[in-house]
Amino acid sequence: MSYRSLFNLPADCHYFNNAYMGPQLKASTEVGIALLREKERPYTISPIDFFTGVEQLKSTYAQLIELDEADRIALAPSASYGFANIAQNIDFESEDEILLTAEQFPSNVYCWQKQARKTGATITFVAKPNSGQTWTSAILDRINDRTKVVSMGQVHWADGSWFDLKAIRTRCDEVGAYLLIDGTQSVGALPFSIKAIQPDALVVSSYKWLLGTYGLCLTYMGPKFDQGQAIEESWLNRHNSEDFTGLVNYEDRYKPMANRYIMGQSSSFIYVGVLQSALEQLLQWGTEKIQSHGKQLKDQIKSGLAGTEFSWDEVNPTGNHLWALKLPEKLDVAAFKSDLSANNIYLSIRGKYARIACHLYNDDQDVDKLLEVLSKYK
Template sequence: MSLTNQKHLFDLPEDVTYLNIASLSPSFKSIEEAGLRAVKEKSRPYLIPSSDFFNPVTELKKLFAQLINVNDYNRIANIPSVSYGLATIAHNISLKENSEIVLIEEQFPSNYYVWEKLAKKYNAKLKIVQQEINGKLWNEAILNAINVNTGLIALGNIHWANGTIFDLKAIRKKTRQHDALLIIDGSQSIGALPFSVKEIQPDAMVCAGYKWLFGPYGCGYAYFGSYFDNGNPIEENWANRLGSENLTNLTNYESNYKALANRYSVGEHGSFIYIQMQIAAITQLLKWKASDIQDYCHKITVSSVNQLKKAGCEIEEDTYRAKHLFGIKLPESVNKKALKEKLTREKIFVSFRGDYIRISCHLYNTEAHFEKLTKCILSEIEI
C-alpha cells in the first residue's frame, strides 16, 4: 500500500515549508512525548532501575538492526556522532605503505579528515574521484579507481549535497576482487532509502541519528563487520566490559570486552532521554518502507523537478539520484543572495551546499510545498 501524507504525526506550522531534514529532522509527536517522559523520570532517579542502563539499549539496537537488515544486533554500536564512529573504524585499520584510500569529490568533512589522517599514519595516498557530469559516469569513475593498490573506499550511499546514488553493490564486488575495505556513511540515506547490510555486506557503516532516523542531536549508530570483531575501542568505558550489568561487581576489573561491536559503544550510551526518543522514532520508521518513502517523495517533486529543468536548472536524472534528497544547480545569472532572502520571507527552509540548493523532503511535505519553492526559484530566474 502506498504511503499518504503523514503531517499529522508532526507539529509543524501550516505556513512553514520545511525542506531541510538532511540538516536536522523534526520530531514526531511520539518522539517528543517519549523525551518528556524520560526528562521527568530523571527527576526521580531513585525510581530508575539499574537495568535501564542496558535493556533499552538492547531494544534500540534490535530496532536499528532490523532497519538495516542485520541478524545480530551485537554488531551495532551506539555512537555520539559519525566522526566518532569513523575514528573508531580508522583506529582499527592497518594499511600497507603506498596503498590508496579512495574517496569521492566534495565528501562531507567528517568523512575526509579521518582518512587524511590515516593516510599520513601509514604513508598511504588519498585518491579523490572527481565528480562527473552525471551519476552514470561518476559511478563508472569510482569503479575504475578501485584497483590492486586500493586499501579502502569510504563514501555515502548517496552524495550528501546533490543526492547522486552510488552503486554500492557494484563497488562492494570490485573491492572484494582487490581485498579492499568498504566503509559506508549512511547518514543521508538510512531510514529513507532502501539499504540492506545482507545485500551490500560493508565492512562497516556509520549513521547519524538526528537526520532521517528522527533522533535527537548527539546520537548515532555504527555497524561493524567481522574485520573489526577483535578490535580496540578509542575509549575504555565500564558498560562495554563483559558482565558490566552486575553493578556490585564493577571493581573486580574485567579485561574482556562484550562481544563484537558492543566494545565500540560510546561511554554513557545508555542515555535515558536519547534512547527513549530514538526507540520511538525507529519504531515509527519500521511501520513504513523506505521504498514507499522514495515513491512518495518522487510523486510530490516530479512536477517541480521538470519545471526547474526546463528553466535551466541542473538536477541529476531520476535513475541516478535519490528522491528524498537532491541538489538543484541554479543558472549562473541567478542572484543567490536575493533568492535566499525571498525563501526566508516565504518561510521556505532549504540548504545551500556548494553549487547546489539541497532539497530534502519527507512524508510531512506535499506537492504544494514544492509549488511554492518552484515559484520562488523561477521568479529569480525570470528577473
C-alpha cells in the same frame, strides 16, 4: 491523519531541509520529555535499565538495515566518532590507497587524513565526472590493487548522487579492500540492507533521516573489527557489567562483536528513547513509502520547472528523498536566498546547487510555494 500532523511544522513552513536537520516526531518528543522527568525520581531507575533501552534500540535498528546480529551495532555520539573507531583499526602501509568521493562530508575525511599522515598511505578523491560517465563507474575504474579502503556515502550529501554499492562491493572484494559507508544521508529514507551490500562498516548519525536527537549515531561494525581497539574503554562494554555490585572485579573480556566500541554512558536514556520511538515509526512506514512520496513531489517540481533555467543531473541517479537543482548561471544567489527566506522555504544551497530534501511531511502546499518562488528566476 496526515503525515504532517505527526510533526510540529507550521502550515506555512516549507521545510525541504531534512538533510540538514530532521524534525522530531511529536510522539518522540513526548517520549523524551517523559524520560527527562524520570530522573526527577532517580529511585525508579534500576541497573538493568542501563542496558535494556540500548538492547532494544540495537535490535530495532537491526531490522531497519536487514542485519541478523544486533550485537554488531555500536552507539556513538557522532559519525566522526564512529569513523575514528573504524580508521584506527585498519593497518596501513605506505603504498596503500584510501579512496573517497570528492567533497564528501568531513566526518568521513579527517580520520583518513590522520591515518595517511601517520602511515604514508595516499588519499584519492574521485570527482564526479562531467563526461557523461556515472560517478559509480568512475569509482569502479579507480579501484586497484593498492586500494585498501573505499569510504563513501550511499548517496552524496551535497547533491544526492546515488552510488551502486553492490557493484563497488564486488570490485572491493576483487582487490581485498574495505568498504565503509556513511549512511547519514540515506538510511531511514532509502532502503539499506547489510545482507545485500555487505559493507565492512556503516555509520549513521541519527538526527537527520532517522529522526532522532542530535548527539547519537549508530555504527554497524563487521567481523573484521571484532578484535580491534576502541577509542575509549567504557565499563558498560565488559562482561558482567550488569552486576553493579561486582564492577571492581575488573574484567578483561568484552561483550561480543561490536560492543567494545560502544561509547561511554551509552545508556543515554533520553536520546535512546527518542530514537527508539522514531525507528518504530520509520519501520511502520517503511522506506519505500518515503521514496514513493518523494518521487511524486520530485516529478511535480521538475515538471513545474520546465522552461526555467533550473536543471538537474541527468546522468547520475539520486534517491527521491535527496536531490539537487542546479542554479541558473546568472542567478543572484543572495537575492534568491532572501526570497526563499521571506517565503519560509527552507533548503540548503551547496555551491551551484540547491539541495531538495523531501519527507512524508512535505505536501502540495510546499511544492506550490517552492515553484511559485523558483519560477520567478527563469
